[in-house]
Amino acid sequence: MLAPALDIVRLSLHVTAATVWVGGQIVLAGLVPTLRREADRAVVQAVARRFAVLAWPAFVVLVATGLWNAAAVHFSQQNEAWKTVFMVKMAVVVIAGVSVALHQRSGNRLGLAVWGSLGGAAAVAAVVLGVALAG
Numbered sequence: 098m099l100a101p102a103l104d105i106v107r108l109s110l111h112v113t114a115a116t117v118w119v120g121g122q123i124v125l126a127g128l129v130p131t132l133r134r135e136a137d138r139a140v141v142q143a144v145a146r147r148f149a150v151l152a153w154p155a156f157v158v159l160v161a162t163g164l165w166n167a168a169a170v171h172f173s174q175q176n177e178a179w180k181t182v183f184m185v186k187m188a189v190v191v192i193a194g195v196s197v198a199l200h201q202r203s204g205n206r207l208g209l210a211v212w213g214s215l216g217g218a219a220a221v222a223a224v225v226l227g228v229a230l231a232g
């Protein structure tokens with residue numbers, strides 16, 4: 098059975114924003130070592146800044162469509178297991194956002210590595226928990 102049109106819009110927006118926020122971080126992490134080797138530090142920083150300009154609006158879309166998702170699937174009527182996974186996902190989303198913000202503000206290699214890895218891992222966890230919620 099096909100999904101209703103509004104569900105297609107809602108989930109397509111949520112998943113597309115997730116591909117930018119999560120997939121973008123993974124691709125950027127894969128490109129940065131080459132950029133560091135082949136280009137000036139200023140180029141690496143400019144690319145990272147430009148990625149942030151794309152990624153943060155995607156995060157806003159994720160939160161907005163995430164709230165829409167929760168309303169559309171009638172949060173209050175879901176069972177306890179679903180609600181628990183939802184709450185864990187909310188915690189993971191907060192960790193993802195805060196970690197990436199700290200990563201952006203970090204001035205040293207260790208901070209960049211720690212906050213970048215945590216942000217990336219939390220983002221992937223949010224995808225997995227989201228797929229579990231979608232059933």
Ligand code: HEM
Pocket residue numbers: 108111112115118119159160161162163164166167170190193220223224225226227228229230231232
């Ligand atoms: C880093 C942020 C997020 C990522 C990467 C993410 C990712 C995903 C993914 C991949 C799905 C599965 C879609 C599918 O299989 O059709 C999903 C579903 C869902 N997400 Fe998110 N999400 C994020 C943030 C949020 C937020 C902030 C909320 C709530 C405020 C939320 C609520 C939901 C709900 C309720 C579903 C199930 C929707 C349904 O069954 O129709 N998500 N998410």
